Amino acid sequence: MQPIIEVQHLFKKYHDVTAVDGISFTVGSGEFFGLLGPNGAGKTTTIRMLYAFSPPTRGIIRIFGMDIAREWRKIKARIGVCQQDNTLDPDLTVEQNLIVFAGYFSIPSKEAKARARELLEFFALSGRRGAKVMDLSGGMIRRLILARSLINRPELLILDEPTTGLDPQSRHQVWDRLEKLKASGLSVVLTTHYMEEASQLCDRLVIVDHGKILVEGSPADLILKHAGRSVIEIGGPDQALRDYLKAHEVPHDDLGRRIILYTPDGNELSNAVRDNFCHQQCTFRTGTLEDVFLRLTGRELRE
Amino acid sequence: MIDTRAISWRFFKVWKRNLVTFQKIWKVNFITPLLEPLLFIAAFGLGFAGLVGTVRYGGAEFSYTAFIAPALLATAVMNNAFFETTYASFVRMYYQKTFDGMLATPLSIEEIIIAEIVWSATKAAAAAGIMLGVLSAFGYVRYPSGLLVIPLAFLGGAAFGAIGLFFTGVIPTIEMFNLPIFLFVTPMFLFSGTFFPVSNLPMWAKPLALAFPLYHLVELTRFSCLGRHETVPLLSVLYLVVFAVLFSALALLFMRRRLIK
Numbered sequence: 330m331q332p333i334i335e336v337q338h339l340f341k342k343y344h345d346v347t348a349v350d351g352i353s354f355t356v357g358s359g360e361f362f363g364l365l366g367p368n369g370a371g372k373t374t375t376i377r378m379l380y381a382f383s384p385p386t387r388g389i390i391r392i393f394g395m396d397i398a399r400e401w402r403k404i405k406a407r408i409g410v411c412q413q414d415n416t417l418d419p420d421l422t423v424e425q426n427l428i429v430f431a432g433y434f435s436i437p438s439k440e441a442k443a444r445a446r447e448l449l450e451f452f453a454l455s456g457r458r459g460a461k462v463m464d465l466s467g468g469m470i471r472r473l474i475l476a477r478s479l480i481n482r483p484e485l486l487i488l489d490e491p492t493t494g495l496d497p498q499s500r501h502q503v504w505d506r507l508e509k510l511k512a513s514g515l516s517v518v519l520t521t522h523y524m525e526e527a528s529q530l531c532d533r534l535v536i537v538d539h540g541k542i543l544v545e546g547s548p549a550d551l552i553l554k555h556a557g558r559s560v561i562e563i564g565g566p567d568q569a570l571r572d573y574l575k576a577h578e579v580p581h582d583d584l585g586r587r588i589i590l591y592t593p594d595g596n597e598l599s600n601a602v603r604d605n606f607c608h609q610q611c612t613f614r615t616g617t618l619e620d621v622f623l624r625l626t627g628r629e630l631r632e
Numbered sequence: 633m634i635d636t637r638a639i640s641w642r643f644f645k646v647w648k649r650n651l652v653t654f655q656k657i658w659k660v661n662f663i664t665p666l667l668e669p670l671l672f673i674a675a676f677g678l679g680f681a682g683l684v685g686t687v688r689y690g691g692a693e694f695s696y697t698a699f700i701a702p703a704l705l706a707t708a709v710m711n712n713a714f715f716e717t718t719y720a721s722f723v724r725m726y727y728q729k730t731f732d733g734m735l736a737t738p739l740s741i742e743e744i745i746i747a748e749i750v751w752s753a754t755k756a757a758a759a760a761g762i763m764l765g766v767l768s769a770f771g772y773v774r775y776p777s778g779l780l781v782i783p784l785a786f787l788g789g790a791a792f793g794a795i796g797l798f799f800t801g802v803i804p805t806i807e808m809f810n811l812p813i814f815l816f817v818t819p820m821f822l823f824s825g826t827f828f829p830v831s832n833l834p835m836w837a838k839p840l841a842l843a844f845p846l847y848h849l850v851e852l853t854r855f856s857c858l859g860r861h862e863t864v865p866l867l868s869v870l871y872l873v874v875f876a877v878l879f880s881a882l883a884l885l886f887m888r889r890r891l892i893k
Contacts, residue, residue: 433738
C-alpha cells in the first residue's frame with residue numbers, strides 16, 4: 330500500500346546551522362507515528378516542512394503520493410495541523426474560530442457550522458461555544474486547537490507537542506481523544522516530550538538528535554533493544570558494585586550518586602545485585618521509553 | 633520571486649476574517665470617522681478660518697474649511713490604512729500568530745499579504761464613506777463627482793496599506809513604528825497640500841511634496857469634492873497605482889522573509 334508520507338534525504342539549513350541533516354522515513358496509512366528528540370533536535374523544523382510551512386533546503390517530501398513542492402495546496406487541504414504555539418484568533422469566539430478557519434478550506438458556512446458543533450461536542454467545549462478564547466483555560470485552548478485542526482476532516486493529522494504545558498487531567502483528556510481518533514483510522518504524526526505519551530499512542534516512532542534519526546521502531550521493540558525489559562536503579566553505589574559491573578560487562582549508566590542497570594529479564598544478575606549491592610536504595614522497575622531516550626540522546630541539558 | 637500559482641481568490645477568506653473582527657467593534661470603528669471631521673471643522677472653521685480667510689486653489693477661491701475638508705478625507709484614508717497594516721497587522725503576525733495558523737491551511741503567504749492590504753483599503757474606504765456623509769451635510773462636497781472619493785479612498789488605502797505592511801515586514805519591534813510615523817506619516821500629513829496649497833511652497837520644496845502619495849490623494853479628493861486641481865488627476869491615479877503595486881511586492885518579499893523560516 331502507498332505510504333501517506335514519504336520523506337527522503339531531507340535537509341534544512343539556516344545560514345550555517347543544519348537543523349535537519351538528511352532524514353528519511355515513511356508513515357503508513359492509519360499509522361500513529363512519533364517524532365521524538367530533545368529540544369533543538371530538528372523535530373519542529375521537520376514538522377514544518379511536512380505541512381509546507383518551510384521549504385526544505387534539499388530532499389523530497391511526498392504526501393498522499395504528491396510532491397509537496399508542487400502540490401502544496403492540494404496536500405494542505407487534506408491535512409490538519411496542531412501547531413506548538415497557540416495560533417487561535419483571540420479576536421473571535423470559540424465557535425467563530427472554527428467557522429472562520431473552515432473558510433480558509435473553502436468549506437461552505439452551513440457545513441462549517443455543523444462540523445463546528447460536532448467538534449465542540451467531541452472535545453467537550455459545547456458549553457463554551459460563545460466564550461472568548463482569552464477566557465479559556467490552557468486545556469480548553471489545546472482542545473480547541475485540536476478541534477480546529479480537524480475542521481477539514483483531514484486524512485493526516487500533524488501534532489506538534491499537543492500536550493506541552495497541560496495539567497495531568499487535561500493531558501489525559503487530550504490523550505483520550507487522540508486514542509479515539511487513532512481508532513477511527515486517522516494517520517497521525519506526533520512530536521512530544523512526554524515519553525509516556527509516545528509509548529501509549531505511537532505505533533512506531535523515530536528518535537532524532539542533531540537533525541539525524543538515531544533509531545526507529547515500535548515503542549516496545551525500542552525498549553527491549555535499548556533499555557532491557559527490567560531496570561534497576563541503585564542509590565549510593567559503592568566501588569564494589571562498580572567493579573562487579575565492570576567484571577560482568579553489565580550495561581549501565583553511572584550518574585555518580587546513582588547507577589542505572591539495564592538487565593534482561595529473569596537474569597540471575599538481578600538477584601546478585603539485590604543480594605549484594607542494595608545497601609541504600611534500590612528500585613526495580615520495567616524499562617521505559619524514557620530510558621531509551623536518555624540512553625540514546627544523553628543526559629546533558631539542551632538549551 | 634512571485635509565484636502566480638500562489639495567488640487566488642482565496643485571499644478573500646482572510647479579508648472576511650478581518651471583516652468579522654471589525655464588525656465586533658463596529659460602533660467604536662465608526663465613531664472616529666463620524667466625529668473626526670466635526671472636530672477639525674470646529675477647530676479650523678471656528679478658530680483658524682478667521683485668520684486665513686479664503687484660500688486660492690486651482691484658480692478659484694474657497695473658504696478655508698471647504699479647502700481642508702477633502703484633505704481631511706485623504707488623511708483619514710492614510711491613517712486608517714497605514715495603522716491597520718502596521719500596528720494591527722504586526723499584532724496579528726507577531727503576538728497572535730494568526731498568519732502562522734493560516735499558513736497551515738491551503739492559504740499561501742501571498743494571499744495573506746494581499747488580503748491584509750485589500751482589507752486596509754476597504755477599511756479606509758469605509759471610513760472615507762462615513763466622513764463623506766458628514767462633510768456633505770456641511771455642504772463641502774460637490775455631487776456626483778464627490779462619490780469618486782470612495783473608490784479613490786480604496787486606491788489610496790491600498791497604497792498606504794502596502795507601504796505599512798512593508799514596514800511591518802522589516803521592523804524589529806512594534807515600538808519602532810514610531811520611526812516611519814515620524815519620518816514618513818507626519819511630514820506627509822503637514823506638507824501634502826493638506827493645510828495650505830503646495831503652490832505656496834518654495835520652488836525647492838515642491839518636488840518633495842509631489843513625491844508624497846498623500847499629496848496625490850489630496851489632489852484627487854479635492855478634485856472630487858471641489859472640482860478643482862493643481863495637477864493632472866489621471867497622473868495622480870497612476871502614481872498611486874504604481875506606488876501600491878510596488879510596495880505590495882516589497883511587502884510580500886519582506887513578510888515572506890520574516891514569516892517563512
